[in-house]
Amino acid sequence: MEAVIEAIPQTGDIRLTLEISARQNFSAKSAQKIARRFVADEISYLLRAGDPNLVVGRRLFWRVPIELALPDRGVIGTTGTLDVDVETGQIFATPEAIAEIARHAEQLAA
Numbered sequence: 001m002e003a004v005i006e007a008i009p010q011t012g013d014i015r016l017t018l019e020i021s022a023r024q025n026f027s028a029k030s031a032q033k034i035a036r037r038f039v040a041d042e043i044s045y046l047l048r049a050g051d052p053n054l055v056v057g058r059r060l061f062w063r064v065p066i067e068l069a070l071p072d073r074g075v076i077g078t079t080g081t082l083d084v085d086v087e088t089g090q091i092f093a094t095p096e097a098i099a100e101i102a103r104h105a106e107q108l109a110a
Helices: 028-042 095-109
Strands: 047-049 053-056 060-070 074-085
Touching: 028 047, 028 060, 028 074, 047 074, 060 095, 074 095
Parallel strands: none
Antiparallel strands: 047 060, 053 060, 060 074
16 A cells, blocks of 8 residues: 555545554655665666655655766756665665666666
């Protein structure tokens, strides 16, 4: 299960009750650093980590956008995302997801 609220109606009542608890051992900035180090070591030094968003699922995690940034042009675009657990700092990424980030980066660079 994952809870994402993309659009809130302009009028009417909204009532949400959600209770999830987790120990936040890794902040948004920590998750960003973990993701940045991972992509630099595993994919390319030209990738950077954007500002994370907190995602509510079976666990709480930070979803970190991964962006391609070229020295002469700056940020070109987003190549994918990495999820970082708020409690453990573990990155959730399959080999396929990592390959997809790399493929998107190559497409954007071209």
